[in-house]
Amino acid sequence: MSLVTPLNRVLGLGTASGAAEHWWMQRLTAVALLVLGIWAAVELLLLPDFSYRTVFAWVHRPYSSVMLILFVLAVGYHSYLGVQVVIEDYVTSKAAKVVAVMGSALAHTALSIAAIFAILKIAFGPSA
Amino acid sequence: MQGVQRPLSPYWIYRWQITMWLSSLHRITGLLLSAGAFALAVWLIAIASGPQSYASVQQVFASGAFKVLLVGWTFCFFLHLANGLRHLAWDVGAGFDPKTIRASGWTVIVVAVVATAAFSWLAIL
Numbered sequence: 001m002s003l004v005t006p007l008n009r010v011l012g013l014g015t016a017s018g019a020a021e022h023w024w025m026q027r028l029t030a031v032a033l034l035v036l037g038i039w040a041a042v043e044l045l046l047l048p049d050f051s052y053r054t055v056f057a058w059v060h061r062p063y064s065s066v067m068l069i070l071f072v073l074a075v076g077y078h079s080y081l082g083v084q085v086v087i088e089d090y091v092t093s094k095a096a097k098v099v100a101v102m103g104s105a106l107a108h109t110a111l112s113i114a115a116i117f118a119i120l121k122i123a124f125g126p127s128a
Numbered sequence: 129m130q131g132v133q134r135p136l137s138p139y140w141i142y143r144w145q146i147t148m149w150l151s152s153l154h155r156i157t158g159l160l161l162s163a164g165a166f167a168l169a170v171w172l173i174a175i176a177s178g179p180q181s182y183a184s185v186q187q188v189f190a191s192g193a194f195k196v197l198l199v200g201w202t203f204c205f206f207l208h209l210a211n212g213l214r215h216l217a218w219d220v221g222a223g224f225d226p227k228t229i230r231a232s233g234w235t236v237i238v239v240a241v242v243a244t245a246a247f248s249w250l251a252i253l
Contacts, residue, residue, distance in 0.1 A: 027219060030216060034209065037205065045247065045250055045251050047251075059175060072172075075168075076165070079158075083159065086155060112169075118169075119172060122172075122176050
């Protein structure tokens with residue numbers, strides 16, 4: 001028989017770490033995406049076509065560059081948090097769970113940075 | 129945990145309702161949108177890589193099969209957006225009574241379908 005209280009046994013384990021931060025950031029990015037998502041949809045609707053010149057000029061415009069970077073940041077973070085919850089809910093093996101969450105974190109970081117770098121390259125490059 | 133036979137959530141004994149559909153769909157559409165975000169990153173990188181790269185990516189993105197995918201992602205986008213707004217309302221404690229929760233659920237579906245039809249018609253097809 002253990003003399004350790006049930007509370008002491010779970011403290012510092014599993015979900016007891018950073019849940020409030022996770023919840024808050026998911027909502028914060030959700031509110032940001034409400035604005036940025038609608039902005040992106042409207043901008044795509046307003047593009048006359050999807051030719052190289054048109055889309056380059058669109059991303060090249062300072063206002064769109066900044067909004068797109070914000071959009072990528074919010075999407076990357078929100079998607080990472082969401083995918084993490086799904087992995088934690090359905091992957092039962094501890095090892096597989098850690099590997100999956102790590103892989104997702106690395107993929108989200110790499111793709112977000114690549115997308116932001118692409119936007120900056122277009123923004124600071126010569127206009128097409 | 130091994131060997132402990134814990135009771136499972138008995139969700140399959142309930143009659144399916146709009147709230148359950150949307151709860152599942154919120155997750156599924158969210159996951160599909162993560163895949164869509166990957167496509168968006170590829171598209172941006174293609175633009176940055178120059179006209180040739182953009183042309184080869186656009187060859188795939190403008191194909192008929194991919195357009196079906198784009199319409200699907202559009203639906204995921206609007207459903208997740210509208211239902212996300214519903215979730216944010218719940219987070220501040222609003223709209224929890226059964227009548228409102230069902231009405232807001234159906235509103236989300238109607239908004240998603242209409243917005244998808246309009247966006248697809250104007251920007252994809």
